[in-house]
Amino acid sequence: MSSEVNLNRLAVFVALVRAGSFTAAAETLGMTKAMVSQHLAKLEQELGVTLVLRSTRRMTLTEAGSTFHAACARILAEAEAAIEQVGSDQEKPSGTLRLTATSDYGTSVVAPALADFMRSHPQLQTDLVLSDHVSDLIAERFDLAIRMGWLRDSNLRSTRLGSFRQLLVASPGYLAGRGEPRSLAELPSLAWVSLALLSSPLRWTFTAPDGSRRTVRMKQAAQANNVVAAHALVRHGAGVSVLPDYLVTDDIREGRLVPLLAQYRLPEGGIHAVYPGRQPPAKVRAFIGHLRAWLAAQT
Structure with a gap:
């Protein structure tokens, strides 16, 4: 033969x-x-x-x-x-949708949106993995990642879903004995809660209403390895920090946090859906569409 x-x-x-x-x-x-x-x-x-x-x-x-x-x-x-x-x-969406997101955005946004998505697609199973390190989608067999900020160059495909603002905040308790800062020049005198995963956690560039920019170097009082931990420290009076709007909007509305120097802007970060392959399966396309609609409804 x-x-x-x-x-x-x-x-x-x-x-x-x-x-x-x-x-x-x-x-x-x-x-x-x-x-x-x-x-x-x-x-x-x-x-x-x-x-x-x-x-x-x-x-x-x-x-x-x-x-x-x-x-x-x-x-x-x-x-x-x-x-x-x-x-x-x-x-047609089928099988198991395995996705990953950061712990802060995954808890506050992705999980609620995913729960709503599951009600519309009861035939689907889901596997949500929250992690603050950048997962290897192919090696770890993820269908989809929701990533925040600025994407690294890669061979993966991505779709921009929206953006988020970065807000300078502190708790009323922390400000009680110090008062709110009136200018950027006062920031280095405040206790700063830094985020270790950032490349320059103590250097921040602010844009004034007239478009001019100023970079300020902060004085670190505490450091956290993820946004959830930094948020908890700030809420409990450890100091001042920059946190994403999706995490602090409710705190500001309910008086648990106070926005500072609101006339100045910080760079907006992107919200991206990242996936391997040129043609994502229906389950991935369906959730991307659902999350985009969910985000639009929240604004």
Whole structure:
């Protein structure tokens, strides 16, 4: 038997057996009768066995041909089912949606949006992993990542969902004995809660109403390794920090935090959906659309 068998001939062989004749098989396959016969002859040559006994009026499977046909029919059926499943996955959300986000944004935004999404797609299972390190989507088998800020260069695909503001805040308790700062020049005298994962956690550039910029270096009083921890420290009076709007809006509205020097702006960060592959499956496309609508409804 040849070590290489042309697998396309398997489909011709199965079609021939199903049709019952070379003429009928040729019509089904859209090829000539001679070509069907040639494919069969080459397949028998590659296998080193006779599959079909032919006469002028009929064709009959040999014992080897009958066994081989059953196996080929099963293989082709499984291949067709796999192709259909892939197509279905591209058209209708199914399976498990495995996604990752940072602990702060994942808790405050992604989890509520995902819970709402699940009510609309009860056939889907979800696996939400919150982590403050940048996950390898391919190695860790994630379908999707929601990433904040400024994206690194990569081979992954991304869709911008929106943006968030960075706000300078402190608790009323911390400000009680000091008063609110009136200018940027006062910031270095305040206790600063820094975020360790930033490249320059103590240097911040503010934009004034007239468009001018000023960079201020803060004095660190405490450091946290993620935004959730920094938020907790600030809320409990440890000092001043810059935190994302989605995390502090409720605190500001309910008086647990106070925005400082609101006339100055800090750079806005992006909210991105990041995924591997050019054609994300339907479950990924559906959640991206849902999260975009969810964010729009919150503004």
